[in-house]
Amino acid sequence: MARSYLFVPGNVPRMLQHAEVFEADALIFDLEDAVSLEEKDEARQLVRSFLQTHPPSQPAYVRVNADALARDFSILDGLPIHGVVLPKASIQTLASLREQLDGEEWSVLALVETPSAFLELSDLARDPGVDGLILGGVDLRAALHAHPTESGIELLYARSRLLMAARAYGIEAIDTPYAESDDAGFETDLKRSVALGFDAKCAIHPNQVPPLNAAFTPSQERIREARRIVERHEQTGEVRFSLDGRMVDRPVLEEAKQLLERAKRYKALKKEADDAD
Amino acid sequence: MKETVTTGSLESSDCLIRLEPSEQLEIDLETDVHEAFYEHIHTLISDTLEEMGVQSVYVRCKDQGALDFTIRARLIAAIERYRELHDG
Numbered sequence: 001m002a003r004s005y006l007f008v009p010g011n012v013p014r015m016l017q018h019a020e021v022f023e024a025d026a027l028i029f030d031l032e033d034a035v036s037l038e039e040k041d042e043a044r045q046l047v048r049s050f051l052q053t054h055p056p057s058q059p060a061y062v063r064v065n066a067d068a069l070a071r072d073f074s075i076l077d078g079l080p081i082h083g084v085v086l087p088k089a090s091i092q093t094l095a096s097l098r099e100q101l102d103g104e105e106w107s108v109l110a111l112v113e114t115p116s117a118f119l120e121l122s123d124l125a126r127d128p129g130v131d132g133l134i135l136g137g138v139d140l141r142a143a144l145h146a147h148p149t150e151s152g153i154e155l156l157y158a159r160s161r162l163l164m165a166a167r168a169y170g171i172e173a174i175d176t177p178y179a180e181s182d183d184a185g186f187e188t189d190l191k192r193s194v195a196l197g198f199d200a201k202c203a204i205h206p207n208q209v210p211p212l213n214a215a216f217t218p219s220q221e222r223i224r225e226a227r228r229i230v231e232r233h234e235q236t237g238e239v240r241f242s243l244d245g246r247m248v249d250r251p252v253l254e255e256a257k258q259l260l261e262r263a264k265r266y267k268a269l270k271k272e273a274d275d276a277d
Numbered sequence: 278m279k280e281t282v283t284t285g286s287l288e289s290s291d292c293l294i295r296l297e298p299s300e301q302l303e304i305d306l307e308t309d310v311h312e313a314f315y316e317h318i319h320t321l322i323s324d325t326l327e328e329m330g331v332q333s334v335y336v337r338c339k340d341q342g343a344l345d346f347t348i349r350a351r352l353i354a355a356i357e358r359y360r361e362l363h364d365g
Contacts, residue, residue, distance in 0.1 A: 013347040014290035042284050042354040049350035 001172060001265060002026040002059065003216035004209050005134075005202045009034035010043035010062075013050075020056040022206040023213065028061045031072055032087050040068065048075040055080040061109065066093045073100040083107030085134065091120050094127060107131045109174065112162055113139035125165040133166050134202060135159060137176030150185070152192050163197055177202035190215050218263045226256035226263075282358040285343075285351035292343040294355045298363075299335035302326065308340035318348060325349050329356050 002025030008015055010031045019027050029051070035043040051060060059082035064072040066088040076084070086097050089110035097108065108129050112121065113136025124130060137155050141147070146154035159175065166173035175193040178186045178201075186208060193201045194215050201216070203209050218226070229243060233253055240249045263269045285293045304322050308315055322336060325348075334356075338348070 012288070012291075013343060014288070017290065017344060017346075041357060042351065045350040045354040045357075046347065049346040049353070053346045 001199060003200050003266065004212040005061070005174060005200060006206065006209055007034065007063070007177065007202060007204050010047045011035050011039045013046065016046065016050045017054065018206075020054075020058065022209050024058065024203065024206075024209045025200070025213065026059045026061060026082070027056055028063050028085055028202070030063045032063045032065050040065070040071070044072065044075040048079065051079045051081065059083070061085050061107070063087060063111070064097075066096075069096055069100045081106065083109060083131070085109045085111055087111045087136070088114060088117075088139075089124055089133075090114070090117055091123055094124065094130070098129060101129070109134050109172070111136045112158075113137075113143075115140070115143055118158065118161055121161060121165045122168070125169040125171060130171060132172030132174055132199075133162050134174040135162050135176040138179050140176075148180070150188065152189065159193075159196055159198075166199075167197075172200065173198050175201040177204045178208065179204065187211070213266075217266045217268050218259050220268070222259060223263045223268060226259040229253060229256040230260060280362065282355050282362060284355040284358065285347075287339065287341055289341055290343055290347065291341050292348050292351055293337075293339040293341075294348075294351045295337040296355050296359045297335040297337070299333055301333050302331070303335045305335070305337045306340065307338070310340065310342065321345055321348055322352060325352050326356075329353065331356055334359065 004024040005026045005028050006019065006022060006024035007028050007030050008019045010029050029047045031040065031043050031047065047062060060080070061083045062076060062081055063085040066086065083106040084097070086093060086108055089112055094110065109132040110124050110130050111134045112118065112124070117124065125133060135158060140158055141154060144154070148154065155176070163173045175198040178189040190201065190212060199216070201212055203212055229248055229252065232241060232243060233239065239253060242248065260269070281295060281297050283293065283295045285291050287293050304319060306315065306319055306322070308318060318338070318340060322338060326334070326336070340348070
């Protein structure tokens with residue numbers, strides 16, 4: 001589970017060697033869209049050589065090419081990676097990926113970026129090998145003949161549908177990266193990702209990582225409120241009560257517990273305890 | 278030249294590798310880094326060629342401050358391209 005997944009182009013040495021310092025929770029070394037067709041072989045060797053000698057401290061994924069899985073997997077053997085990102089995910093490409101995995105227990109994140117993938121999303125999400133769904137917004141928009149808007153209305157259904165599937169099968173929901181360069185648009189897009197309920201978001205620029213990590217970490221105000229709810233429940237055993245005029249029942253209690261779990265995972269609980277001292 | 282293969286780039290932290298047919302093993306290294314690293318890079322290229330079973334080729338490496346992992350990767354990719362070109 002991560003808050004930020006930073007894409008790192010597979011054929012640019014200086015970006016590979018600096019990737020670790022940007023504090024993304026996870027790195028995705030890209031052999032697909034960030035690499036031209038003529039450079040695929042070079043990128044494969046570069047990513048292999050880099051990961052063999054400089055394994056990053058955070059979980060490393062490799063985005064493979066759905067139409068060149070065998071070639072990509074030929075260089076992944078023995079690498080210290082956490083998993084692979086499968087672009088153009090579908091039941092068919094997932095089956096091909098499984099053949100290549102050949103028993104390797106790598107995590108698989110399915111990149112959902114075609115209209116047909118949404119028609120088989122439940123099957124993708126419930127596959128025991130799939131640990132998360134990533135929305136591929138740029139490709140999907142193009143396939144839908146849609147255009148980016150400030151409100152994000154063109155991707156609202158896709159985001160919501162992907163979240164439903166991820167939540168239904170208990171896997172990670174990861175939002176599409178913000179592909180434009182304006183800060184205001186990025187901030188709006190990030191708020192939308194958090195509000196909808198995504199666990200994490202992809203980043204295509206290192207500058208996007210710190211705000212992204214901050215946004216997916218529960219605020220101290222929300223942590224305090226969740227603590228009070230959970231503590232009241234633990235002290236009284238009540239599952240339905242009023243706290244500062246707010247009605248608390250089982251769903252609110254569960255939400256508070258989940259928030260505290262997230263805060264603990266991202267070490268935000270310690271900060272709250274420090275503040276109280 | 279048709280029989281030449283090239284990998285890498287002249288971007289910072291990268292290197293440009295060119296392989297050409299030769300009757301013997303020749304390594305032509307150009308780098309701005311300290312002399313001590315010159316020897317290190319030369320040995321790295323030589324070791325990688327030996328590891329890949331290459332006995333005769335002309336290697337031109339223009340280093341732009343690349344780390345070992347980059348030089349090795351660019352060279353391996355070049356050898357594979359070279360073999361594909363020459364051996365089919």
